Amino acid sequence: MSFPAGDPNFSGAKTPAFDTLVSGHARAAFLLEQLAGDLWEELTRMRVDPSPALRIRTLAERARSQASELRTRQSRVHHMQRTKTGAKLCTVQGTFWELSESPTPTPQPGEPAPTDPARLSIELSEANLLPRAGRLRPDGTPFSREEDAVLSWIDVHRASIIAEARKWNVSPQAIAAAIAWEAMKNVKHIPADMLAGTGVGAAVPNASFGPGKVHVDFPLVQQIEDRGYLPRRSVPEREKLLSTDEGSIQYIAAIMGAYSKVTEDGWKGPERYSIRYNVPMLTQLYQGSDLKQWEQNLSTRQQEGNWRTPRIGNPMAEWASRNEEFLDAALPKDPWKVDPTPAKPVRPADPSVPPLRPVTPAPRNPPSPTPSGNN
Template identity: 65%
Template sequence: MSYPVGNPNFSGVQQPAFDHLVSRHGRAAFVLEQLAGDLWWELQRLNVDTSPAMRLRTLAQRVRSQATELQTRQSRVHAMQRQRSGAKLCTPGSIYWELPETAVPTPQPGHPPPTDPAKLSIELWDANLLPRAGRKRSDGTPFSPEEDAVLSWMAAHRESIIAEARKWNISPQAIAAAIAWEAMENVKGIPANQIAGSGIGSIVKKASFGPGKVHVGAPLVNQVEERGYLPRRTVRERESLLTSDEGSIQYIAGIMGAFSKVTEDRGKGHYNIRYDVPMLTQLYQGRDLAQWEADLDERAREGRLGEKLVPGNSMPQWAMRNQEFLNAAVPLRPWKTEPTPPQPIPPAVPQPSPGLSPTPRSAP
């Protein structure tokens, strides 16, 4: 893109918009490839002309080539960010990284990625488009290909994860744990983003979208919106927003912020789970706000407030076993002083218009 103040010699990218573009382009290439294959098999099974599938495959190859080139440029930008090198231009609205055409080697069309795809759930499959750094644990053993790919995705979205966690005063590691567990432990191959925006979440109650697999029609999402942690949206609007990485991060952070506040209020000050990653993921995976309020009220009636909260779901158990992975992704507490979260403002309830009087007047 051109520099916003009109320098004709500037060639660069705007972050994080460029990461979103690369992510969406890679996901589109994957879906087109899958559709081309599925269509070819169906046409072959019906013993009819398969040329439509071949044309779709040609389009998919073109999009894949473009996605590969974008990914190469993205690698260059991320390298500059890590090394704090290269020209960075700041404006009141955005940050731009200079990326001259000569600085980016153009890959050969049709060449596969340099590594085999990691086995990740569909919503984070585009982590395979990011370079893997060959990260290692403290004992020198390497992270798995899946872990390394997810850590690259986390690095690309680190600023957004920390910013949303800071907004609601929760640990960034809780957001990272939810996304990583869903990507590596709850692997799904159904490309749900093909039907995003169709309103399918109104029919399929467990329909989920985006990193972290937020369920668009679940009571939890409605409760969080009704209490003002997130804007009130229709199911279709949620689906579209949650297919973006940033939208999913916002929803996960808002949900965990709501659980933290409920725990403080209904727990009468006995509990603070804002940096308790296992408990935040426990609630994210297995409860809604009303259920958790009922659980805490029951504890209060039975005189058990103050008893230790013990997470038992699979997501928090995984988080407790993989602390080193989470430490490599984002810090547990990136600030010295806890930020003050904003007061959630529930949406106003529209008042009915008085209109005309329903009682007819008597004739004079």
């Protein structure tokens, strides 16, 4: 919670800093629980006193309870942002949304943190701290435990996903699909985010961080930065940003926006072809290509005169195609009445080219303001 300068009685939260705080607290609670379990097993195997593991578990339970309350407050902030309701204070430090310091009940529907955790990949482990709404499909059958947990996570991050999707004019569903598939279908338990900022991504093949598992040192992220969709960063800097929910959402949206622009520029077929709201195709490219490979594919099509609609074929794209009901429950495919104009990438300066020196104008001798003359 924050108390902005100039109003000591104001209590509120500033996004995205508050989102980062909540995400980190939830992840810490999960890792403490995991540590307690691992330590218990090891101490028990060695036949020594397991009480240290019990003390860690007590800390984990306390952190989990705190994270659940923070999530509740975060949900309130995001609701105020979406509905443009609630009090806010604008300062030079940013915009703070007012939140009272009184105890906040867990939102309904749903109970406090579920006791039957969903089997999710490590980067979305915090979804298990969120209440599940018991969501139903259109035919009345329930979504799975994992689907319901991921839908709760997406709902918390709804405003951020839609804002980044709007920035690059792509479907919010595609961003949600990439995150959901990686969380439910590519389950990993290695807490790679604990190494964020060390540069491990440059040494470990396929190292990825955060929701959507963006590969930190693949050509694709370098191409995105080189073309101005995001600032240039070192590998450790990328790791730190991608280990946050907001950072990963930014990269996924920028990647999909870049693919959409490359497609529009390179597609020379008789009929227009856009992938901005083609969720399976966006996820197909996100999972299985990079910008230069896709540009080469489009160039080959032009040479061969092959303008058949590209087929989907990788697991993420096929899953997105089969799970429209889940994606419709997560986010709208096209939430705006008029498609937004995508942001214009700002290419970074070439570091090998020295900056231009300012030109110093040559001195001039203007006529005197007091002309001389004969009287």
